[in-house]
Amino acid sequence: MSADPTPKKTPLYDVHAALGANLVDFAGYLMPLRYASETAEHRAVRTGSGLFDLSHMGEIFLTGPQAAAALDFALVGNISPMAVGKARYTMIVQEDGGVLDDLIVYRLAAETYLVVANASNVAVVRDALVERAKGFEAEVDDRSDAYALIALQGPDAQDILLRYTDAPLPELKYYAILPGEVAGVDALIARTGYTGEDGFELFVAADDAVGLWNTLAGVEGVVPSGLSARDTLRLEAGMPLYGNELTTDTTPFDAGLGRVVKFEKESDFVGRTALAARAEAAAGRRLVGLVARGRRAPRKGYAVVGPDGTPCGVVTSGAPSPTLGTPIAMAYLDASVPEDTTELAVDVRGRHEPVDVVALPFYKRS
Amino acid sequence: MSVPEQLRYSEEHEWVAGLDNEDGIVTVGITQHAADALGEIVFLELQQGEGDTVESGETCGEVESTKSVSDLYSPVSGEITAVNAAVVDEPKVINDDPYGEGWIFKVKISEEPGDLLDAEAYGKLIEES
Numbered sequence: 109m110s111a112d113p114t115p116k117k118t119p120l121y122d123v124h125a126a127l128g129a130n131l132v133d134f135a136g137y138l139m140p141l142r143y144a145s146e147t148a149e150h151r152a153v154r155t156g157s158g159l160f161d162l163s164h165m166g167e168i169f170l171t172g173p174q175a176a177a178a179l180d181f182a183l184v185g186n187i188s189p190m191a192v193g194k195a196r197y198t199m200i201v202q203e204d205g206g207v208l209d210d211l212i213v214y215r216l217a218a219e220t221y222l223v224v225a226n227a228s229n230v231a232v233v234r235d236a237l238v239e240r241a242k243g244f245e246a247e248v249d250d251r252s253d254a255y256a257l258i259a260l261q262g263p264d265a266q267d268i269l270l271r272y273t274d275a276p277l278p279e280l281k282y283y284a285i286l287p288g289e290v291a292g293v294d295a296l297i298a299r300t301g302y303t304g305e306d307g308f309e310l311f312v313a314a315d316d317a318v319g320l321w322n323t324l325a326g327v328e329g330v331v332p333s334g335l336s337a338r339d340t341l342r343l344e345a346g347m348p349l350y351g352n353e354l355t356t357d358t359t360p361f362d363a364g365l366g367r368v369v370k371f372e373k374e375s376d377f378v379g380r381t382a383l384a385a386r387a388e389a390a391a392g393r394r395l396v397g398l399v400a401r402g403r404r405a406p407r408k409g410y411a412v413v414g415p416d417g418t419p420c421g422v423v424t425s426g427a428p429s430p431t432l433g434t435p436i437a438m439a440y441l442d443a444s445v446p447e448d449t450t451e452l453a454v455d456v457r458g459r460h461e462p463v464d465v466v467a468l469p470f471y472k473r474s
Numbered sequence: 475m476s477v478p479e480q481l482r483y484s485e486e487h488e489w490v491a492g493l494d495n496e497d498g499i500v501t502v503g504i505t506q507h508a509a510d511a512l513g514e515i516v517f518l519e520l521q522q523g524e525g526d527t528v529e530s531g532e533t534c535g536e537v538e539s540t541k542s543v544s545d546l547y548s549p550v551s552g553e554i555t556a557v558n559a560a561v562v563d564e565p566k567v568i569n570d571d572p573y574g575e576g577w578i579f580k581v582k583i584s585e586e587p588g589d590l591l592d593a594e595a596y597g598k599l600i601e602e603s
Contacts, residue, residue, distance in 0.1 A: 130510070145569075146540050147514050336513060336541050403517045405538060427540055428516045457536075457543075 118163035119256045119317040123325075127332055135227035137164040140334040149337035150430045153303050157262035158333035159324050166230030166252040167311065168223040168237060175221050178244035179213065181377050182237055184360065186370035190215045195283040195300055198368055199360055200233055205382035206356035207363075209233050210348065212300055214285045222285075222296070222311075224257075226350045240378060256317030260324055261307030261333075261341075263473075268327050269308055273297070277308075291323040302338065304345025304471055340427050343436065346397065346469025352408060352424045353395060353438055359386050362440065364395045364468070391443055393421070397470055398437040398454065398463040403428075405435035406454040406463065412439050413453050413460055420445050423454060429470060436470050437463070475600065476506045478573055482587070483596035484531075484549035489573065490590060499555055502548065503577045504537065504568060507600045512539040515565040520546075520557060520579065527553050530587060537565070549590060552583040 115133040124131060129140035140161065142149060152158045170179060176188040185198030192215050200208045209229040214222040225233040234250045241248050260269060266277050275288030275297055285298040296311040312320055325332055339349070348354050353363050360369050360383070369383050386392075398406060405426050406412075412421030426437030437454070445452075453460040481489045487508035491501040509515065517538040528534050528548035535546040557579045561567050568576035591599065 130513075141541070142513060145514050145566075147516075147566075340540060403538075404519070404536075405517075405543070407543065428538070430540075 116164075118161055119314040120161045120163060120258075120321055123318055123321055124161065129332075129334060132335075134335055135164055137227060139164055140332070142334040142336045143332050146334065146336035146340070147430045149331055149333035150340050152329075152331035153262045153305055153333060153337065153341055154431060155263065156329045156331070157260055157264040157268055157307075158303075158331050158337065159321070160259040160261065160333055160338060161321070162257040162259050162309065163255070163314070163317065164227035165257050166225035166227060166233065166250065167255040167257070168225060168230070168234055169249045169251055170221045170223065170237065170241065170246050171219055171249070172244070172246035173219055174244040175219050175246040177375065178237075178241040178246040179221060179223075180373055180375045181244070182240035183211070183213070184369040184377060184379060184383065185213065186373040187213060187215075187221070188373075192217060193284055193286055195285055195298060197283070199354075199365070200236060201360070201379035201383065202356060203378060203382065205359040205379045205386055207350075207354045207358050207360060208236060208356065209350055210354055214296075214298060216285065216287075216296070229350060254314055255311050256314045257309060257311055258317065258321055258324070259301060259307060259309045260330070261301045261303045262305050264329060265305075265307040268324070268330060269297075271327075272323060282306075291320055293320050295320070302345075302347055303341040304347070304469065305341075305473055339425075340430060343425050343427055343438065344429055344431055344469065344471035346438070346471075348395075348438075349425060359383060361386050362393055362395065393440045393442055395424070395468070396439055396441055397466040397468045398423070398426070398439050398452070399432070399466055399470070400435040400437070400454070401462045401464065403435065404456045404459070404461050406437040406439070406456060406461070411455045412441060412463075413455055414445070415452075417460065419455075420452070431471050438468065441465075475510075475597075476573070477593045477597045477600075479593045481573065482549075482590040482592060483599075484547065484590060485599065486545075486547040486549070487600075488547060488549040490549050490587070491573075491577075493587070497582070498552075499580050499582050500550060501577045501580050502550065503572055504546070505596070505600075506572045508544070509569045509572045509576075512537060512544060513541045515539050515568050518546075518562055518565040518568070518578070520562070522554055524554050524557055527551075527584075528581060530585075537568075546578070548581070550581050550583050550587045551585050552581040554579050555582050556580040
């Protein structure tokens with residue numbers, strides 16, 4: 109949604125180009141879609157390790173004695189009870205409950221929080237945080253350009269990273285963060301990700317990105333992986349993508365993520381009234397998984413149809429699943445579709461292809 | 475980007491080989507440019523099989539990759555004499571060798587194809603796209 113027609117480059121752009129990546133404009137950044145085979149990249153993350161450039165993501169800092177209170181008001185999550193070194197998956201919504209973005213909030217110090225926003229929404233999130241932090245003793249600072257974000261994901265990620273850091277990674281829990289040195293570079297090391305695998309996200313100074321990337325990419329078995337693999341990985345893991353499953357027309361409840369809305373917190377928060385009404389209302393549309401029986405993949409925007417051929421939902425994401433070997437999709441079903449429905453069809457360019465309706469996720473690591 | 479000199483091309487990114495063959499049977503595939511743009515091809519569907527006829531410029535199947543799907547158009551008119559079962563089984567072969575092992579079908583042409591591009595014109599087309 110950038111008004112700027114010239115896409116930006118991350119600090120790793122030259123590295124991607126030298127690797128022969130297929131570079132595409134994504135959320136205003138030239139990002140690697142794939143380096144060679146996206147399926148091989150996907151499999152590397154499931155079975156070994158993959159390396160991702162996520163420097164397009166936004167890093168927004170909130171600091172000050174009332175930073176926690178400001179976030180409690182600005183976001184749907186309960187931020188103030190978080191211990192230093194912990195992370196939370198949360199959302200920022202409009203007054204009407206529509207999702208502006210899904211976020212990860214890290215508590216870095218007593219009065220310092222890092223909010224990581226999707227690239228396409230950085231400006232929206234920053235502006236909303238600035239607006240909502242007014243009246244609190246808290247300062248909002250968008251440092252997205254100063255930071256690069258490199259993710260090492262997959263079952264081998266910890267063993268590989270331990271070769272380059274003394275940080276106590278085995279003690280670092282999922283959704284936690286600690287500062288440390290990796291390959292001689294100061295980093296914030298987070299055990300978070302968007303792949304359904306164990307893995308780490310490393311926040312480093314933009315100038316340190318190339319050195320760190322080259323060190324990790326030089327390890328045998330580490331496969332540089334692009335946005336295409338990232339998308340199929342997160343789809344298999346049933347994780348929502350902003351712009352697909354989440355939009356300003358969607359509440360967290362629609363997406364099956366009502367648990368992130370913490371009504372129990374004492375403070376008021378933007379969207380509380382609307383979301384409380386939505387939580388009380390009869391179930392609306394719901395997000396489900398679809399597994400195609402044939403080989404043609406449901407894609408974003410395709411209609412889900414009932415036995416009589418009438419539309420009863422819409423596909424939000426879909427692709428052939430490298431792990432399952434069949435096409436999978438996420439879709440919103442209308443409230444009128446009975447809960448116990450196990451079979452529907454998707455209108456794939458004029459042909460109704462049968463699909464099984466399943467619970468998410470499609471893939472869970474063992 | 476490889477654009478072999480001896481082939482002819484459609485604007486929909488199919489290639490045709492063997493237009494000078496005396497038996498009138500040509501081989502059809504999709505170009506490396508198209509295969510690269512699609513990404514790894516995971517599914518190839520042909521609407522027609524051996525013995526069926528295809529019309530130049532008409533849809534005759536679809537090519538699906540992880541990220542997208544695209545229609546396959548026949549660049550010539552005639553009767554299909556062979557379908558490459560190997561690429562139907564393992565479509566990734568098209569990415570690996572689009573002009574060789576990745577051929578898709580053969581057609582005994584029924585009329586002289588009209589507006590196919592030579593390598594130079596096709597090269598220019600993909601440069602501008």
